[in-house]
Amino acid sequence: MQKSWKILMSLFMVMLLSMSVTFAQSSYYEVQEKTLDSEFVEGKYPVVNADNILVKSRINRQITKIINDFNQNVQQENDIGRDLTGFIGYEIKANSDKVFSVIINCSTMYKGAAHPNTYAYGLSFDEQGNLIxxxxxxxxxxxxxxxxxxxxxxxxxxxxxxxxxxxxxxxxxxxxxxxxxxxxxxxxxxxxxxxxxxxxxxxxxxxxxxx
Structure with a gap:
């Protein structure tokens, strides 16, 4: 049972990471991929690089808030004795001079569970980096x-x-x-x-x- 559960988690992680790709037709912003490998959460998330510091800061602040909050929530679950593993991934849906859109996937899986529980966050930012x-x-x-x-x-x-x-x-x-x-x-x-x-x-x- 222990071995099967680990195999299932590994397969799910491969599937989730394979989703961390850019589907947008163009690339207005340079997007760098960052890796999170904390005690209970692993995966990748995007970081935007832009000439305008404010735009870059606004976009990245919203993305990293989701990642940090999720990581903290999984940590808290484990602190109270629940054996919970977290995974993150993303899909870029638009990368143009008008809009930057991304889906952030946050998945959790309790030990022994049949499949993970995933919540997808949709984020779109205007040309000033403001969350729409x-x-x-x-x-x-x-x-x-x-x-x-x-x-x-x-x-x-x-x-x-x-x-x-x-x-x-x-x-x-x-x-x-x-x-x-x-x-x-x-x-x-x-x-x-x-x-x-x-x-x-x-x-x-x-x-x-x-x-």
Whole structure:
């Protein structure tokens, strides 16, 4: 059992690290990969290098806060006797002069568990390095008069893009999920976590709402 659990963790780590790649079509910012190898958490995360010190600082501060908070939470779980291992990974979704977007994956696995529990954070930054808020995206959509980012449209796109994978008991969502990002076309992607609207095996659900 001990050996099987270690093998499972090793395989998951390889899978998670393989996701730490850049999917963006262009590379406006130089991105360096940093390795975290603490007592209970390991993996890689991105660090942005930019000519503008403020932009660089704003982006990296948000990313490292997620990593540090996650590392601290896993440490605290182990401090109270819970045998918990953490893994981190990332996917760059946009790297342009308009937007820098990244998904940070934070996974935990208790000893003996069948599979890890993963939460994906979606982060998008404007040209000044400021974290883009969901309310800003919605307001811009409303001001344009397009009204694309509505619950009705979201439910239509969920069925169109993910329909065959949804839970049998799935009902229309009544609110947007917390995590999102903007791609290089400035289209909105909303992220549903594992188990949220689909079985675990489907993985993270990325639903795009094109303008």
């Amino acid at each position: 808020q969901f309310s800003q995206v919605i307001n811009i959509d409303k001001q344009s008069g397009k009204n694309i980012y509505t619950i009705d449209n979201l439910n239509k796109e969920i069925k169109a893009q993910v329909g065959q994978h949804l839970f049998d008991f799935h009902k229309d969502v009544t609110a947007f999920p917390q995590e999102f990002y903007l791609d290089e076309n400035m289209d909105l992607h909303v992220l549903f976590q594992r188990y949220e609207i689909t079985p675990y095996a489907v993985g993270l659900v990325d639903v795009i709402l094109k303008k």
